[in-house]
Amino acid sequence: xxxxxxxxxxxxxxxxxRLGRDGGLTFKARIEKMSPEVVDSNPYSRLMAxxxxxxxxxxxxxxxxxxxxxxVGGVGSVTAEMxxxxxxxxxLLFDYDKVELxxxxxxxxxxxxxxxxxxxxxxxxxxxxxxxxxxxxxNYNITTVENFQxxxxxxxxxxxxxxxxxxLVLSCVDNFEARMTINTACNELGQTWMESGVSENAVSGxxxxxxxxxxxxxxxxPPLVVAANIDEKTLKREGVCAASLPTTMGVVAGILVQxxxxxxxxxxxxxxYLNYNAMQDFFPTMSMKPNPQCDDRNCRKQQEEYKKKVAxxxxxxxxxxxxxxxxxxxxxxxxxxxxxxxxxxxxxxxxVPDLPEGITVAYTIPKKQEDSVPDVTVEDSGESxxxxxxxxxxx
Amino acid sequence: xxxxxxxxxxxxxxxxxRLGRDGGLTFKARIEKMSPEVVDSNPYSRLMAxxxxxxxxxxxxxxxxxxxxxxVGGVGSVTAEMxxxxxxxxxLLFDYDKVELxxxxxxxxxxxxxxxxxxxxxxxxxxxxxxxxxxxxxNYNITTVENFQxxxxxxxxxxxxxxxxxxLVLSCVDNFEARMTINTACNELGQTWMESGVSENAVSGxxxxxxxxxxxxxxxxPPLVVAANIDEKTLKREGVCAASLPTTMGVVAGILVQxxxxxxxxxxxxxxYLNYNAMQDFFPTMSMKPNPQCDDRNCRKQQEEYKKKVAxxxxxxxxxxxxxxxxxxxxxxxxxxxxxxxxxxxxxxxxVPDLPEGITVAYTIPKKQEDSVPDVTVEDSGESxxxxxxxxxxx
Numbered sequence: 001x002x003x004x005x006x007x008x009x010x011x012x013x014x015x016x017x018r019l020g021r022d023g024g025l026t027f028k029a030r031i032e033k034m035s036p037e038v039v040d041s042n043p044y045s046r047l048m049a050x051x052x053x054x055x056x057x058x059x060x061x062x063x064x065x066x067x068x069x070x071x072v073g074g075v076g077s078v079t080a081e082m083x084x085x086x087x088x089x090x091x092l093l094f095d096y097d098k099v100e101l102x103x104x105x106x107x108x109x110x111x112x113x114x115x116x117x118x119x120x121x122x123x124x125x126x127x128x129x130x131x132x133x134x135x136x137x138x139n140y141n142i143t144t145v146e147n148f149q150x151x152x153x154x155x156x157x158x159x160x161x162x163x164x165x166x167x168l169v170l171s172c173v174d175n176f177e178a179r180m181t182i183n184t185a186c187n188e189l190g191q192t193w194m195e196s197g198v199s200e201n202a203v204s205g206x207x208x209x210x211x212x213x214x215x216x217x218x219x220x221x222p223p224l225v226v227a228a229n230i231d232e233k234t235l236k237r238e239g240v241c242a243a244s245l246p247t248t249m250g251v252v253a254g255i256l257v258q259x260x261x262x263x264x265x266x267x268x269x270x271x272x273y274l275n276y277n278a279m280q281d282f283f284p285t286m287s288m289k290p291n292p293q294c295d296d297r298n299c300r301k302q303q304e305e306y307k308k309k310v311a312x313x314x315x316x317x318x319x320x321x322x323x324x325x326x327x328x329x330x331x332x333x334x335x336x337x338x339x340x341x342x343x344x345x346x347x348x349x350x351x352v353p354d355l356p357e358g359i360t361v362a363y364t365i366p367k368k369q370e371d372s373v374p375d376v377t378v379e380d381s382g383e384s385x386x387x388x389x390x391x392x393x394x395x
Numbered sequence: 396x397x398x399x400x401x402x403x404x405x406x407x408x409x410x411x412x413r414l415g416r417d418g419g420l421t422f423k424a425r426i427e428k429m430s431p432e433v434v435d436s437n438p439y440s441r442l443m444a445x446x447x448x449x450x451x452x453x454x455x456x457x458x459x460x461x462x463x464x465x466x467v468g469g470v471g472s473v474t475a476e477m478x479x480x481x482x483x484x485x486x487l488l489f490d491y492d493k494v495e496l497x498x499x500x501x502x503x504x505x506x507x508x509x510x511x512x513x514x515x516x517x518x519x520x521x522x523x524x525x526x527x528x529x530x531x532x533x534n535y536n537i538t539t540v541e542n543f544q545x546x547x548x549x550x551x552x553x554x555x556x557x558x559x560x561x562x563l564v565l566s567c568v569d570n571f572e573a574r575m576t577i578n579t580a581c582n583e584l585g586q587t588w589m590e591s592g593v594s595e596n597a598v599s600g601x602x603x604x605x606x607x608x609x610x611x612x613x614x615x616x617p618p619l620v621v622a623a624n625i626d627e628k629t630l631k632r633e634g635v636c637a638a639s640l641p642t643t644m645g646v647v648a649g650i651l652v653q654x655x656x657x658x659x660x661x662x663x664x665x666x667x668y669l670n671y672n673a674m675q676d677f678f679p680t681m682s683m684k685p686n687p688q689c690d691d692r693n694c695r696k697q698q699e700e701y702k703k704k705v706a707x708x709x710x711x712x713x714x715x716x717x718x719x720x721x722x723x724x725x726x727x728x729x730x731x732x733x734x735x736x737x738x739x740x741x742x743x744x745x746x747v748p749d750l751p752e753g754i755t756v757a758y759t760i761p762k763k764q765e766d767s768v769p770d771v772t773v774e775d776s777g778e779s780x781x782x783x784x785x786x787x788x789x790x
């Protein structure tokens with residue numbers, strides 16, 4: 001685990017700051033209670049104002065949440081910064097990459113951090129921004145066998161109170177394998193998580209809320225992307241280095257954290273899937289039901305448990321199943337990273353769900369087993385957050 | 396003008412960096428040519444990849460643009476950082492505020508900068524991030540008579556080449572007076588600009604493209620906001636301090652800069668008005684025609700000139716006027732800062748345009764003269780960027 005850098009000058013003189021033995025400013029004491037007081041020195045005044053505005057009832061409750069962020073790149077770093085500035089209780093950061101000058105076209109990291117591990121650099125910056133947040137950083141790749149076990153352990157025990165699970169996992173990784181790894185862990189643990197991503201051409205992105213057993217998991221259906229009216233062949237050319245923009249990544253991180261706040265602050269309903277098409281300022285949303293034939297047996301197990309839970313609810317609390325909308329058109333497209341022909345692609349890909357107009361499959365699931373046909377249905381509207389929260393509490 | 400801080404360690408050793416006389420790293424030489432080379436030390440590789448992906452033809456052209464940002468707060472600072480990381484040619488920053496700890500719930504500024512002027516702190520951070528960008532900062536309030544003249548002069552002469560106008564003005568201010576000041580300046584100069592804003596309750600925001608004479612200016616119609624299903628009375632209570640969230644401001648800045656890139660990189664069409672409703676992940680867009688009875692005589696003058704220009708175009712190039720969509724419903728709501736009754740509000744406000752469902756007026760124009768009825772029409776779709784660019788080039 002990386003060494004924790006010694007921090008000074010975390011804040012200018014302000015309530016809670018003390019002078020150290022060397023006369024310099026030292027790490028200030030934790031602000032015990034978020035104050036709504038409207039003074040320039042109060043870092044929480046504009047957040048606590050959300051209560052006065054009637055947006056949330058108990059903003060302070062954000063300090064009781066622990067969130068794990070996997071991937072501290074263009075989306076993950078901004079996600080971590082937003083949560084830090086919002087005053088989250090604890091952040092667990094996972095990444096094994098180093099900061100490079102080639103990352104400077106995205107927000108957050110600075111040139112002088114080149115060469116540092118991303119989690120170490122991020123922790124240093126974030127502690128300076130808000131010393132009230134607890135940080136736990138892991139400089140490793142979660143997809144190796146050994147690290148996967150440790151990752152599972154930290155998700156299960158790394159909550160605000162050691163031994164309790166984290167409240168949410170956010171996937172901000174840039175590859176299929178890492179997403180599948182998070183999916184496997186969360187299906188096994190019954191851990192709610194959110195997926196995010198930005199396309200290789202930098203002009204579209206998505207977020208997805210996954211509640212094991214209740215909504216489609218990452219293995220239930222291939223990830224979706226909004227058709228960007230770009231010839232997909234241009235995406236495959238060379239394929240050496242993906243394009244990226246601070247704008248798209250900032251928007252995806254912003255919408256991701258906004259939905260985290262909605263999910264945990266009961267602000268409103270969180271969408272289970274939202275796409276961002278930057279070319280057309282198009283933001284379609286939808287929800288996806290789990291696939292009863294999902295390859296992940298823990299997903300199927302969670303589905304069974306969820307069914308039992310719903311069946312056990314008193315009649316009036318039973319969540320109404322929305323009518324399935326059958327999409328007659330079967331159009332779909334594929335955006336891909338690797339250099340294969342469309343024919344190979346279609347042959348190697350699993351069946352593709354019927355999708356609303358304008359939504360296509362981002363990429364296909366490699367090594368799809370036999371012909372287990374996923375019965376994925378796509379709805380045009382999400383469930384209300386109150387329902388989701390109620391269900392989560394019952395887990 | 397604030398002193399320019401001496402910068403060290405602007406970048407880790409990388410092509411272009413030199414050792415200074417004191418043995419430390421000094422400000423590196425400007426990278427003369429953006430390179431597409433895929434190496435970790437190239438800060439532009441992921442941006443130049445946009446060319447390989449077929450998104451833009453000449454990404455490097457971004458270095459020829461100068462953009463003025465008025466207001467370096469929650470939206471303006473992130474806007475400036477995104478443009479800096481994208482490698483914009485020159486940024487002119489205008490603000491008269493100081494960094495406070497109460498700003499720490501938004502991105503960009505750090506606690507150790509508390510007490511510094513926002514433009515000075517921003518310039519320091521941004522130069523460190525990308526020393527290739529030219530910065531010009533003004534620590535003053537543009538709304539005073541003297542400063543307004545200087546502001547007009549810098550918009551007219553502060554381009555990449557001194558004596559040429561800037562290419563775009565971005566309004567990231569938080570009050571009506573400053574927006575009207577920018578509007579007045581841009582109408583007089585025929586300067587294209589973009590407006591942005593976030594609501595007092597922190598859960599909605601907007602961006603608006605204003606091309607004098609061609610689209611509605613800020614005085615043509617009151618600013619619009621998406622109805623957030625929040626009791627507007629909660630917004631008026633106390634009214635001491637507005638709420639803010641790093642998420643909403645990050646999303647608005649991201650969509651703003653994304654549309655700047657589209658506007659100047661010919662990526663696609665830029666919308667003239669886009670709203671963000673964070674509660675519902677709802678992003679309606681529209682375009683607005685100018686009001687022939689606008690209070691601003693320079694707006695009316697620009698409208699006349701635009702008409703002449705369109706009339707002088709060869710027949711096939713004439714922009715087709717889209718059919719005006721008449722909205723039968725007359726529903727509208729008002730979100731407000733001050734403590735007035737709805738009755739007073741309605742009486743004091745100017746006429747309100749017919750708006751699509753879900754869009755309401757953000758606030759009204761104070762001291763509206765007599766009863767000059769604006770004939771504002773709202774369309775559901777924007778013009779293509781190619782048209783806009785062609786027209787701008789003809790100005």
